[in-house]
Amino acid sequence: MIISITPEIALDENTPFAGGLGVLAADKFYTCARNSIDYVVITPFYNSGYIKYDFVNDKVLVLPDQFPQDFLVKLKEVGREQIYLRKEKVEISFYEYAINNAKVIFVKVLKPAWASRLFNRLYEHLDQSFSFYKYLLFAKAALAYIEKYIGFEKVEYIDLEEAYTAFIPLLLVSKNLKLNCRFVIHTPGPWGHPRFDKNLFAEEFGYNFIEDNIYLTNIASSLAQEIITVSKKHFEISKKMFPHHIYKLKYVTNGVDIKRWMDEELLEIYLNDELTINKLREIKEKNKSILYDFLKQFKEINPNSMFVAWNRRTVAYKRPDFIIKFIKENEENVTFILAGKTDPMDEVGLEFMEEMRRLSNTRNNVIYIWNYNISVAKLIFKGVDLILFTPFSGWEACGTSIMKAGINGIPALSSKDGSAIELIQDNYNGWLFGKDLNELVLFNSEKGYKISEEDYKEFSEKFKNIISLWCNNREKYLEICLNAIKTFLPFASSNRMLSQYYPNYKEKFIAEIIKLFKEK
Known part of the structure; x- marks a missing residue:
């Protein structure tokens, strides 16, 4: 039995999620489900989901994003079940979503009210005590x-997705249990x-840390028995962040x-060795x-x-300003x-959202x-001509958007x-553009701003050349699109990863x- 403990999961039913971690968790789940793997994802049920937005006079309005x-x-x-927190009894229920042998278990807090409030919204942080007891x-x-419902003796792996799950091995110590926990840093x-x-x-806990x-x-x-980072670059950065754990570190x-x-049609043609530029x-x-009909x-x-398309969280290190x-x-x-x-x-990030909204309102060729x-993401990753991926070097642990685009013949800058x-x-x-940094430079420092300034010049120049290529030499552009599919597969598949x-x-x-x- 494989168990994944994650703070979020982005299922195709448009369940609330914040970013790439939730999408990745669902990709693992669907792959395991199709292959009849005994796989259980455990995640909180957030009463108010994550967040939705609207705009009033180009100012952001925050709304709850509840489960459909x-x-x-x-x-x-x-x-x-009943557990104890702050020396009080807390009642919880488990809700199951299953496909074949794979399950997602949503943990819902029933009472008391203060405990239920801890699972109000994904990544909500009120103060240190709130987050401590939430995790x-x-x-x-x-x-x-x-x-x-499983039995500790049946567990082969427990994957701890991000540090929010770190209390699990600490609790196992108090139970005098040692399971195969792997810590995945995202x-x-x-x-x-x-x-x-x-x-x-x-x-x-009664622990007195130094x-x-x-x-x-x-x-x-x-x-944990292992520490897994999520790309080769992330592994190199992590070795400098956690040298005291270097012998446990690896990357997948x-x-x-x-x-x-x-x-679906593209995959079938590819598998049958019938993929040509014309097809x-x-x-x-x-x-x-199809994307155009949606955008209308x-x-x-x-x-x-x-x-x-530039489609991702509007956080500073991803450089939406580019x-x-x-x-x-x-x-x-x-x-x-x-x-x-x-x-x-x-x-x-909210200021970036408002700026994108203003551009959409004032320019005929911009849609925000x-x-x-997930539904919108699937349309974009199949229907655009180019994806932009612009994070400050060293800060994006992996980034799977270029994979989702590349397997559909959409190259990335x-x-x-x-x-x-x-x-x-x-x-x-x-x-590719910009510097390849092998250390974690603060993107909002003087050095970081200088690097971004230089990176933008190369980004802008290459972007203009790509637009010119698309406009003036479509056959060459399609050749690059075809190369993306042939080189991204099979490496970009979750099957390889798992x-x-x-x-x-x-x-x-x-x-x-x-x-x-x-061999192809």
Whole structure:
């Protein structure tokens, strides 16, 4: 039995999620489900989901993003338990969503009200005590489910997705249990490595740590059997962040669920060795037409223009200012599709959202989709002509958007970060720009601003050349699109990723896409 403990999961039913971690969790789930792997994902049920946005006079308005009603009716309550938190009894229930042997277990807090409030919204942070008990409640609930409904003796792997899950191995110590816990780090950013006052640990566990502030990352790293980073670049950065755990560190570059993200017709043609530039052109025109029909609800655009997307969270390290600045400086025959949002506590990210909204309102060739979801993502990753991937080098742990696009014959213009370095060959199956930093430079420091200034010059120049290539030499452009498919597969598949995560199941994962692994 494989168990994944994650703070979020982005299922195809448009369940609330914040970003790439939730999408990746769902990709793993769908791949395991198709291969009849005994796989359980445990995640909180957030009463108010994540967040949706609207705009009033170009100012952001925050709204709750609750679970869709048509999804809730598919959930089955499979049990109720009691745990203790702050020396009080807390009642929880477990709701199951299953496909074949794979399950997602949503933990819902019933009472008391203060405990239910902890699971109000994904990534909500009120104060240190709130987050401490939120993560501890999640860990206790997850272990209660494993003990009662699976059995510790049946567990082969417990994957701890991010430091929010670090209380699980600490609780296992108190139970005198040692399971095969692997800690998966998904970001080098400080937001992924919370710390808490040692007095909170003393009150709840009776532990007296030497340090005044305890990083959950260090707890998870110390007690896990392995520490998994999610790309080769992320591994190199992590070795400098966690040299005291270097012998546990390894990397498994993320992948995407091919059957979830790749155009069905394109996949079939590829598997049958029938993929040509002409057939690729036909499929791309079909998917662009479908995307155009969707975009018409926002405004009338030129269907014959180049469609370019910047679609991700509008956080500073992903540098949304690059596309904003380019749009303002250039008048190109390009339709810009901007999509994504940020956390309501991220003031800089909210300003980027408002700027994108203003561009959409004032320019005929810009569309901004702020309530970005899985359904919209699938249309974009199949229907645009180019994806922009612009994170500050060193800060994007992996980045799977270029994979979702590349397997559909959509090349990326990418900074040298995350998985892009492993996948993109400049001017052959996509384009690279900027510095390749081997240390974590603060993107909002004086040095960081200077690097971004230099990076933008190269980004802008390459972007203009790509637009010119698309306009003037479509055959060459399609050749690069074809190269993207041929070089991204099979490496970009979640089957490859999971075969590295779980060697005992390697044959099952490889068997499903064996044709992708044959010599071409």
